[in-house]
Amino acid sequence: MTDTPAAVRTEDLTITFGGLAAVNGVNLDVPQGQRRAIIGPNGAGKTTLFNLIAGQLRPTRGRVVIAGHDVTDLPVHQRTREGVARTFQLSNLFGDMSVRNNVRLAVAGVDDSVRRTFWRPLSSFSTVNRQVEELLDRWGLTAVADERPNELAYGQQRMLELVLATAGNPRLLLLDEPTAGVSKSEAATLASTIAALPRDLTIILVEHDMEVAMRLADVVTVMVDGQELTTGPPNVVSADERVIDAYLGRDDETDAA
Amino acid sequence: MSSRQVTVRVAAMVVIVVAALAVPFVASAFHTGIATRMAIFALFGLAFNVVFGAGGMPSLGHAAFFGGGGYIVGIGSLRYGLGFGTILVLALLVGGLLGIVMGLLTLRTQGVYLLLLTLAIGQAVWGLAFQQVRLTGGDNGLAGISRGLLPIGGQNVATFHWAVVVLVVCFAVLLWWFQRSPAGIAIVAHRESASRLAALGYRVGAYRVSAFAVSGAVSAVAGVLYAMSNRFVGPENLAWQTSAEVMLLAIVGGATYFAGPIIGAILLVGLETFAIGFTDRWVSILGLTYILSMLFLPDGVLGLIDRLSHRGRRDGDAAADPSQVAGQPTVAAASTDVEPTVPL
Numbered sequence: 001m002t003d004t005p006a007a008v009r010t011e012d013l014t015i016t017f018g019g020l021a022a023v024n025g026v027n028l029d030v031p032q033g034q035r036r037a038i039i040g041p042n043g044a045g046k047t048t049l050f051n052l053i054a055g056q057l058r059p060t061r062g063r064v065v066i067a068g069h070d071v072t073d074l075p076v077h078q079r080t081r082e083g084v085a086r087t088f089q090l091s092n093l094f095g096d097m098s099v100r101n102n103v104r105l106a107v108a109g110v111d112d113s114v115r116r117t118f119w120r121p122l123s124s125f126s127t128v129n130r131q132v133e134e135l136l137d138r139w140g141l142t143a144v145a146d147e148r149p150n151e152l153a154y155g156q157q158r159m160l161e162l163v164l165a166t167a168g169n170p171r172l173l174l175l176d177e178p179t180a181g182v183s184k185s186e187a188a189t190l191a192s193t194i195a196a197l198p199r200d201l202t203i204i205l206v207e208h209d210m211e212v213a214m215r216l217a218d219v220v221t222v223m224v225d226g227q228e229l230t231t232g233p234p235n236v237v238s239a240d241e242r243v244i245d246a247y248l249g250r251d252d253e254t255d256a257a
Numbered sequence: 258m259s260s261r262q263v264t265v266r267v268a269a270m271v272v273i274v275v276a277a278l279a280v281p282f283v284a285s286a287f288h289t290g291i292a293t294r295m296a297i298f299a300l301f302g303l304a305f306n307v308v309f310g311a312g313g314m315p316s317l318g319h320a321a322f323f324g325g326g327g328y329i330v331g332i333g334s335l336r337y338g339l340g341f342g343t344i345l346v347l348a349l350l351v352g353g354l355l356g357i358v359m360g361l362l363t364l365r366t367q368g369v370y371l372l373l374l375t376l377a378i379g380q381a382v383w384g385l386a387f388q389q390v391r392l393t394g395g396d397n398g399l400a401g402i403s404r405g406l407l408p409i410g411g412q413n414v415a416t417f418h419w420a421v422v423v424l425v426v427c428f429a430v431l432l433w434w435f436q437r438s439p440a441g442i443a444i445v446a447h448r449e450s451a452s453r454l455a456a457l458g459y460r461v462g463a464y465r466v467s468a469f470a471v472s473g474a475v476s477a478v479a480g481v482l483y484a485m486s487n488r489f490v491g492p493e494n495l496a497w498q499t500s501a502e503v504m505l506l507a508i509v510g511g512a513t514y515f516a517g518p519i520i521g522a523i524l525l526v527g528l529e530t531f532a533i534g535f536t537d538r539w540v541s542i543l544g545l546t547y548i549l550s551m552l553f554l555p556d557g558v559l560g561l562i563d564r565l566s567h568r569g570r571r572d573g574d575a576a577a578d579p580s581q582v583a584g585q586p587t588v589a590a591a592s593t594d595v596e597p598t599v600p601l
Contacts, residue, residue, distance in 0.1 A: 054456070056452070075455070075460075076452075076455040076456055077455045077456075077457075077458050077459055077460045077461070080455075080456060080457060080458035081458055085456070086456050088452070088453070088456075092450050092452060092453045093449075093450065093453065094445075094446045094449040094450060094453065094454075095449055095450075096445075096449055096513075097442070097445065097446065097449070101442060104442075105439075105442060105443065105446055105454070105457060105459075106457050108439050109457035109458035109459055110457075110458050114439050115439055115440075115443070115458065115459060116439070116440065117438055117439045117440060118435055118438045118439070118440035118441065118467070118471075119434070119435075119438060120434075120438060121434070121437040121438060122437065122438060122439045122441075122442050123437070125439075164453070164457065165456075168457070168458065
């Protein structure tokens, strides 16, 4: 395979709310298999950029190209079928149905014939069930499979977010602050879980915690005021004077340094 | 859900069905007629609840399907001499189509806006029936719908009751089956998080519309049975009060439970029969019931039963719980990245 198209490319990506350009002319180029972190101070437009790639928002100007396909006008569910998966910053699970059914829906979501079925129970698809039990087992959630996500520990909820996102074997995984709100030790567990994901899976993560971002990412993009400030390997970026000024210097998080 | 709970629930359903079938043996013709009404409203409630309880979409337009079914049997049998089978298929089709239309028109609305829009659509159908006097009889409605349309013994109060119960059970089982399917579970999932469902590859709008289609089709069947039971259909079957009544019976029984509307129908039709003996202010009593159930039974009768039967077990759980909670991380350090985001 020569000349593999980038996993994600954005061209002049811009969105304005009222007069404010929350994301302004961003040109990202993330090659297949790369792990890219997007960092920046509060209000830099990280989450907005993330939502533009995931399809939650439509840009005012510019394009989003995923694996060579222009997906700018595709709604979220069609991007999912193009191999895009995402997690949410706050746990966004089906809180009142069992963990097992959460995972079942995720597995069925990328299977056209199952997803559209209304004449036989979801629990009767043996191919789905096999995958579900395998996922629950691999992620250590078998013991809580019959519980509802609302009853789980927060760290387990974050883990379930990851399971749902990866259940459909995506090519591109978008992680929106995967360790937000969890303790240091749980953040470490989540980070190693993410690090252990298959290497051919392209990952873009928005992360507030510099330590986690630097540890997981091959390449870091720093955003300030809706624009890309710089992009480079973690050690180069964290030594960049402009980055320290714009982000690290002004941030209150003592652990960031 | 444990297997014991499943057994209890299935047993309860069997008891209710057997009791319904036994009514004509032990009760007068008048009381059998009331039981027939209960069965019909139970089916209407179950159908309504596909949209309301399962889908989390409050609709005040369901009278359009219910009354629409009534007019299909009225117009079909009186004006065109159609048989019951044809009428049933027509009711399913028209109810389903009307459901698709309502689902599409309300695609981007939620909560109180959905309520108002469905109300408006329902009232538009009501107005249509009111005006098309030649077809619908206008204000007078259509009288003389025959129970004899049923293939087996509709003329007799008892056999009509049995026929209705059998049809209600058949459609209830179909609805139950549907709600366990991938599409049915996705409809519930949409209630809990539409954004997550879309991110998993589901076209959320399609599931909303199919919820309305299934709900509309089965509501229309209930409307057919109701018009036959009354031997009459009129604009009042399309009026918003009918929509409010079905919503109330779902809430009173327990909207998040499949069987909630069945319990609600038994209680509400019972209350109505009882109250009408004293007063003609039935709508006021409905309103009062709504307020009282919101205050004291927010999860309906089944919610109350559920809570009472779990209390012992939950207390035991709670005792074991603190150790688990103590090991929990504090969520205090959550980041506060507040950027402008636009909801889906």
